Amino acid sequence: xxxxxxxxxxxxxxxxxxxxxxxxxxxxLFGLMLAVFLCLPQRQRMSHxxxxxxxxxxxxxxxxxxxxxxxxxxxxEFPVRIRHASATFLDDAMNCIRSLSIKLSDHHLQSPFDIExxxxxxxxxxxxxSFFQFAMMRRxxxxxxxxxxxxxxxxxxxxxxGAGRRHVSSFQNLHYHCLTPFLFxxxxxxxxxxxxxxxxxxxxxxxxxxxxxxNWDQCNxxxxxxxxxxxxxxxxxYEDRVKREGACYRIQIQTHPATDNEDPExxxxxxxxxxxxxxxxxxxxxxxxxxxxWRESTLTTFSVNNMPKTxxxxxxxxxxxxxxxxxxxxxxxxxxxxxxxxxxxFGMVPPIPDNDNRNESEWGQ
Numbered sequence: 001x002x003x004x005x006x007x008x009x010x011x012x013x014x015x016x017x018x019x020x021x022x023x024x025x026x027x028x029l030f031g032l033m034l035a036v037f038l039c040l041p042q043r044q045r046m047s048h049x050x051x052x053x054x055x056x057x058x059x060x061x062x063x064x065x066x067x068x069x070x071x072x073x074x075x076x077e078f079p080v081r082i083r084h085a086s087a088t089f090l091d092d093a094m095n096c097i098r099s100l101s102i103k104l105s106d107h108h109l110q111s112p113f114d115i116e117x118x119x120x121x122x123x124x125x126x127x128x129x130s131f132f133q134f135a136m137m138r139r140x141x142x143x144x145x146x147x148x149x150x151x152x153x154x155x156x157x158x159x160x161x162g163a164g165r166r167h168v169s170s171f172q173n174l175h176y177h178c179l180t181p182f183l184f185x186x187x188x189x190x191x192x193x194x195x196x197x198x199x200x201x202x203x204x205x206x207x208x209x210x211x212x213x214x215n216w217d218q219c220n221x222x223x224x225x226x227x228x229x230x231x232x233x234x235x236x237x238y239e240d241r242v243k244r245e246g247a248c249y250r251i252q253i254q255t256h257p258a259t260d261n262e263d264p265e266x267x268x269x270x271x272x273x274x275x276x277x278x279x280x281x282x283x284x285x286x287x288x289x290x291x292x293x294w295r296e297s298t299l300t301t302f303s304v305n306n307m308p309k310t311x312x313x314x315x316x317x318x319x320x321x322x323x324x325x326x327x328x329x330x331x332x333x334x335x336x337x338x339x340x341x342x343x344x345x346f347g348m349v350p351p352i353p354d355n356d357n358r359n360e361s362e363w364g365q
Contacts, residue, residue, distance in 0.1 A: 120163025
């Protein structure tokens with residue numbers, strides 16, 4: 001090997017090492033800052049504070065047509081704890097991204113598998129670096145935010161427009177997507193990648209979609225003038241629905257074979273996989289039969305660290321890597337623990353009041 005070739009090789013590997021060190025440092029600092037400045041003193045999540053939790057079961061398909069996996073064995077049943085929430089704001093009537101998070105256990109923290117999903121088929125950011133830019137450019141003022149970010153990053157604006165839901169009739173009839181893929185190594189030992197989604201089992205049409213949103217509509221998430229729906233109407237509706245008839249979801253999986261020369265764009269959460277080549281297949285049926293009180297809903301937390309290795313996070317190499325978003329999530333455990341500790345030290349946050357000021361992201365404003 002020539003001196004020049006050796007020098008190039010050393011430069012390449014040193015560059016990769018620096019990139020990984022920067023990513024690791026950024027992830028650790030991010031988790032620590034969340035814990036110190038938000039979760040512990042303010043007793044809040046990073047986002048999605050406005051939610052309701054519930055329990056039920058997930059039954060894996062009896063005759064699955066996705067690649068066989070021991071964890072998702074045919075006919076296997078799991079207890080589940082889920083949490084529906086609205087991102088950022090404490091008012092159900094605002095134009096918000098809505099979420100569904102699932103744990104395959106009925107415990108507020110421990111679980112063999114957790115997954116977090118949001119409305120929309122594309123995200124608002126695509127790497128750790130773009131997420132940091134998104135967070136720093138929030139500029140929230142009473143329900144109006146991200147106008148600078150949306151102007152600078154039109155792809156992020158398009159993702160936000162596709163994910164926001166305003167006139168929602170129920171958490172149950174929305175479509176939820178896990179946009180950044182995970183590993184999937186089944187019984188055949190073949191490496192694949194997987195995305196997950198949840199849709200209403202009864203095929204009900206999705207509500208809350210604005211067919212022609214303007215750029216300003218996305219920045220202005222405030223309640224509309226003369227809004228008649230209450231601040232907690234979605235949580236009340238879901239509680240009544242589950243008590244009356246339950247809620248049922250089809251959990252689906254989309255798998256993509258890995259290749260030696262991987263196109264990085266398959267990891268980009270702004271890119272929709274071709275459903276003809278990589279169709280959605282039923283993973284199982286999830287049935288919800290009981291909602292939880294505010295205390296249990298608040299205690300319930302989710303983590304991408306709660307996954308088998310064969311279904312876990314795809315390694316990331318830098319803050320520019322599309323997989324760095326899930327890498328950030330793996331290093332935010334300190335923030336989750338800090339929030340749970342804050343309840344022991346300072347007490348639970350109160351339920352969201354019906355008659356408090358609206359268009360707010362914090363209590364008592």
